[in-house]
Amino acid sequence: xxxAQESTSLQFECETGNYHTFCPISCVAWxxxxxxDSFFLVIGTKTCGYFxxxxxxxxxxxxxxxxxxxxxxxxxxxxxxDYEELKRLCLQIKRDRNPSVxxxxxxxxxxxIKMDLEGLAPKLESEIGIPIxxxxxxxxxxxxxxxxxxVLAAMAHKCPKSVKEEEEKxxxxxxxxxxxxxxxxxxxxxxxSEYKEHPPLVLFxxxxxxxxTNLTLELKKQGVKISGWLPSKRYTELPVIxxxxxxxxxxxxxxxxxxxxxxxxxxxxxxxxxxxxxDGTRAWIEKICSVFNIEPQGxxxxxxKIWESLEEYIKLIRGKxxxxxxxxxxxxxxxxxxxxCGMTCPEIGxxxxxxxxxKAELDFLEKTCNEMGVxxxxxxxxPDNYNQIQRIYELKPDLVITGMAHANPLEARGINTKWSxxxxxxxxxxxxxARDILELATRPLRRNNNLKELGWEKLxxxxxxx
Amino acid sequence: xxxxxxxxxxxxxxxTLRIASSFKNVHAIMHAPLGDDYFNVMRSMLxxxxxxxxxxASIVDRNVLARGSQEKVVNNIVRKDGEEKPDLIVLxxxxxxxxxxxxLANFVERAQMDAQGDVLLADVNHYRYNExxxxxxxxxxxxxxxxxxxxxKNELSQEKTAxxxxxxxxxxxxxxxxxxxxRELKQLMKDLGIEVNxxxxxxxxxxxxxxxxxxxxxxxxxxxxxxxxxxYLEEEFNLPYVDITPMGxxxxxxxxxxxxxxxxxxxxxVDYEEFINEQTLYVSQAAWFSRSIDCQNLTGKKAVVxxxxxxxAAITKILAREMGIHVVLAGTYCKYDADxxxxxxxxYCDEVLISDDNGAIGDAIARIEPSAIFGxxxxxxxxxxxxxxxxVIAAPIHIQNFPIGYxxxxxxxxxxQIADLVYxxxxxxxxxxxxxxxxGHDTKEVITKGISADSDLNWNKEAQAxxxxxxxxxxxxxxxxxxxxxxxxxxxxISLEVMYAAKEAVGA
Numbered sequence: 004x005x006x007a008q009e010s011t012s013l014q015f016e017c018e019t020g021n022y023h024t025f026c027p028i029s030c031v032a033w034x035x036x037x038x039x040d041s042f043f044l045v046i047g048t049k050t051c052g053y054f055x056x057x058x059x060x061x062x063x064x065x066x067x068x069x070x071x072x073x074x075x076x077x078x079x080x081x082x083x084x085d086y087e088e089l090k091r092l093c094l095q096i097k098r099d100r101n102p103s104v105x106x107x108x109x110x111x112x113x114x115x116i117k118m119d120l121e122g123l124a125p126k127l128e129s130e131i132g133i134p135i136x137x138x139x140x141x142x143x144x145x146x147x148x149x150x151x152x153x154v155l156a157a158m159a160h161k162c163p164k165s166v167k168e169e170e171e172k173x174x175x176x177x178x179x180x181x182x183x184x185x186x187x188x189x190x191x192x193x194x195x196s197e198y199k200e201h202p203p204l205v206l207f208x209x210x211x212x213x214x215x216t217n218l219t220l221e222l223k224k225q226g227v228k229i230s231g232w233l234p235s236k237r238y239t240e241l242p243v244i245x246x247x248x249x250x251x252x253x254x255x256x257x258x259x260x261x262x263x264x265x266x267x268x269x270x271x272x273x274x275x276x277x278x279x280x281x282d283g284t285r286a287w288i289e290k291i292c293s294v295f296n297i298e299p300q301g302x303x304x305x306x307x308k309i310w311e312s313l314e315e316y317i318k319l320i321r322g323k324x325x326x327x328x329x330x331x332x333x334x335x336x337x338x339x340x341x342x343x344c345g346m347t348c349p350e351i352g353x354x355x356x357x358x359x360x361x362k363a364e365l366d367f368l369e370k371t372c373n374e375m376g377v378x379x380x381x382x383x384x385x386p387d388n389y390n391q392i393q394r395i396y397e398l399k400p401d402l403v404i405t406g407m408a409h410a411n412p413l414e415a416r417g418i419n420t421k422w423s424x425x426x427x428x429x430x431x432x433x434x435x436x437a438r439d440i441l442e443l444a445t446r447p448l449r450r451n452n453n454l455k456e457l458g459w460e461k462l463x464x465x466x467x468x469x
Numbered sequence: 470x471x472x473x474x475x476x477x478x479x480x481x482x483x484x485t486l487r488i489a490s491s492f493k494n495v496h497a498i499m500h501a502p503l504g505d506d507y508f509n510v511m512r513s514m515l516x517x518x519x520x521x522x523x524x525x526a527s528i529v530d531r532n533v534l535a536r537g538s539q540e541k542v543v544n545n546i547v548r549k550d551g552e553e554k555p556d557l558i559v560l561x562x563x564x565x566x567x568x569x570x571x572x573l574a575n576f577v578e579r580a581q582m583d584a585q586g587d588v589l590l591a592d593v594n595h596y597r598y599n600e601x602x603x604x605x606x607x608x609x610x611x612x613x614x615x616x617x618x619x620x621x622k623n624e625l626s627q628e629k630t631a632x633x634x635x636x637x638x639x640x641x642x643x644x645x646x647x648x649x650x651x652r653e654l655k656q657l658m659k660d661l662g663i664e665v666n667x668x669x670x671x672x673x674x675x676x677x678x679x680x681x682x683x684x685x686x687x688x689x690x691x692x693x694x695x696x697x698x699x700x701y702l703e704e705e706f707n708l709p710y711v712d713i714t715p716m717g718x719x720x721x722x723x724x725x726x727x728x729x730x731x732x733x734x735x736x737x738x739v740d741y742e743e744f745i746n747e748q749t750l751y752v753s754q755a756a757w758f759s760r761s762i763d764c765q766n767l768t769g770k771k772a773v774v775x776x777x778x779x780x781x782a783a784i785t786k787i788l789a790r791e792m793g794i795h796v797v798l799a800g801t802y803c804k805y806d807a808d809x810x811x812x813x814x815x816x817y818c819d820e821v822l823i824s825d826d827n828g829a830i831g832d833a834i835a836r837i838e839p840s841a842i843f844g845x846x847x848x849x850x851x852x853x854x855x856x857x858x859x860x861v862i863a864a865p866i867h868i869q870n871f872p873i874g875y876x877x878x879x880x881x882x883x884x885x886q887i888a889d890l891v892y893x894x895x896x897x898x899x900x901x902x903x904x905x906x907x908x909g910h911d912t913k914e915v916i917t918k919g920i921s922a923d924s925d926l927n928w929n930k931e932a933q934a935x936x937x938x939x940x941x942x943x944x945x946x947x948x949x950x951x952x953x954x955x956x957x958x959x960x961x962x963i964s965l966e967v968m969y970a971a972k973e974a975v976g977a
Contacts, residue, residue: 020528020530021526022503023506023509023510024504026502026503026504026507027504048480049480049595050505050564050565050595052473052475052476053479053483054505056475056865057507057510057511067474070472070473070474071471071472072470072471072472073470073471073472073473074470075470076597078470083470089470091470092470092472096472111529111564111565112564112565112568116568141502142502142503142504142505143502143530143531144530144531146503212938213938213939216935217969220965220969308973309973312973389525407510407514408510408522409513411514411517411518412522415520435972435973438972438973462519463519
């Protein structure tokens, strides 16, 4: 258990995988909100339902477009026919909600009993007339945010190809006309001319609409046009993806989607650091521009200005240390940003490390460490929470980014924590949202500064074992 | 297959984990895939627990599917045994391990050979039992295990305590107001001159379980948890039990009278009537409340009650018998124990509903249009939608149902708490209603919240659309800050760029 010495290249380790994270089916929580005409059907047991119900909290009461297909003993022992059962449920959903797509989320149970969801879907799809997308987002294979990856990878197959026929073009034009309704023709062509000549670019990763607008605008400033986004606001608006299109990921956990887009849709992947933090956003834009041979304009000043505006937050964390226990795969990008803010980071725990998909981000992390003159963190894949907590006791980091299972117990032992899941739901992408990341990361420090005078740091009686 | 949006009782393993983590120095190891350890989050969040929840998972992943768990489970048990030296490790099956049909009993046997502590396999089938049933079974299993062990070692003393004493059975983590009820019950026993022998499972050590037979009787405050244990102790050790929930003035008196009878049969000669009278008339305010004008105004008002057996039955009786409220419908989600519930409440309500489908109860509420609902968090939300006030009386519950202040539902202080809960629910509803009739407190619309009363700034279409996407409760603030920013910098129109610039500059 030697700690990262003054080494300058990244070290990777792998532990036992006994760590806490959310089940990947949690992706329905944000995806059903993102894709407005979808319905998510999680085919699993009471355990899955209980998790979703509690993890989603109040959202459950807002008539969500998600439900459980709860498996009963008869389903497990195959006394009931899967196809008939699913048909009955899907017809009920069609009648009550009339969605444009039903997404089946396969779980551990459907894996173990080998329910052939991929096989059943096309048959049922044609029978009930609603597209069915199948994603195996189960806890046997994946962690937390990887759930979104499985869904988007499945959706990548459903993205339309551009249609060559004239009338179809006319039709698309008609939609285009409709979208530009009331605007003068010159305006439109002027708008088109704001973009530089480059092959079509499709971005992938589910982000809240305001962040989508924001990133779209950032690229527009460089003359880069985004032809589509996977996923879009509605299933019916999935982007056209043709062979030779360029694609780029906005989140670090989308490796399956990237692979699918490259191998199955023959797209070219722009491997870049992720647009998290002003440094990441700039590197992301620069990489895209460089692929399209565009000279980026004003990015350096823009980044500098953002850093300037963040100074009051950075003052609080400069020189402090942060420890990532690891549960959502955003860890590398967040650590890279926080190191750029002047923090040190002894350990980055991460559920799964795709060194190819995250290559640019990893290089950027290494470069950032060298430029800031701090040791590179050790990267621990499939961490062991028990061992990590022993290391935390030893290292006494100023901030631990961790799941809710450990947050309160660590706080009671005088260790500042930030709940990692908040980074998944907060808006953290682009220049504009860098402030939000720091707002989150510094909150425990600001709060505990306020309470410092009270002298109540350790609130457990004995030096409790864990 | 069943289409389900919500469930009242959780899966079986949650019940087992609640029991295991209630005991001191007992560790649970779940045989489960990644992500199933959500119990730790709930315990840490809802109970604001300072200690690490003693639950870990022995992860079931692809390798386990291919080759079986093999050494993995055994190693995890032995490892935990070495790391934390628990008295007992409970291996907990989940839905996943139920279908894998691995020989977990064999793993437990093998682990037991190397472990210093005891190792048990929780005997619960995911597809047959829910959280509550599993908790009841697991508690019974652990108690039985340690009593048999003590018997074998001849450590079991059947000698009764010198003074009348009681075991309180069924207080557990994540139970609805369990901590407060426990304190109240202990106080009640003290007032009655009864020693508390053991409280299980909460805070108990498994080493003390062998003392259980020393008590004169058992008190099981909740219908859902502890009955199996109490029945076992009665059969094995002839230990009588009281299973009347002391919730509400009448039921508390009934419970105390039953206790009096049981201990008098064992040789004391106590008379609690004086105590009951004093408490009822002067300590608890509930009896007086029933006579006061406030409560008179509640006469005949319609209410719907829904929850677990214990709480829904007790509240139904309190509303109907002690406050004169018209309980149109009383219901429970404890389908497996429906007969008990029907027998308890039939004479106090018009209809009984036995269902674990939240849609059914929601529809019933909409049809009945009661003045108040007493239910779980789900009914609270139904109430919100239908504009009917709701008092929460049973799990499933949220963090606000784990109050730090002292709020028992049992005993004489409990009657006060319940009176407040009931009264506050109804008056809130009345007040709302009156306001509606008379057009609200303010007859004019609120014109401004200071700063930017009449905006002279122009929001272009995109910016306006973007602003509308901001959640309602912060939109005003975002709007004000953006406009302030724009004014300071002399922008006449607010575009998306201005909005983002404002956010970057001032965090609007």
